[in-house]
Amino acid sequence: MCRNIRVLNNFEPPATEDEIGAAALQYVRKVSGTTRPSAANEAAFDEAVRVITAATRTLLDGLVTKAPRRDREVEAAKAKARAAERYGPRATASN
Template sequence: MCRNIKTLFNFDPPATEDEIQAAALQFVRKLSGFNTPSKANEEAFHRAVQEVSVVAKNLLDSLVTNADPRNREVEIERARARNAKRFGTTE
């Protein structure tokens, strides 16, 4: 589950609300062990996702670096190269 959480800091353009929400959802899924919560746990699950999203946004907004912003396309290509090396090409 959590291997899908991507680094969101120091990108140009910055991480979107959707990216932060997706990372928060993955984090709460990992902690709770629920991919989809039961009706009894649904409210607590969704509240946790919202709270983690707020905290993650605050964290990203307060971090500083002297490094140049990363390029999303370059990072995607690097990930593809790592996956091709690890799993072989699928094409």
């Protein structure tokens, strides 16, 4: 479930509200143990996502670093290379 939570700090351009909200949603799903709350729990679930989104934005806005900003495309390429090394190159289906 938490595979979709990514590092959001120190990127150019900065993390979007959608990225922060997606990370908050994944966190709440993991902690609650459900991907879709029941009707009785929906309000609490949605409020938790809202609060965690706001807290994450506050955190990201307050962090200070001297490191150069990371490029999303470069980081994605590095992640793909690590995955290929770990899992092997994906075989392409040929018919």
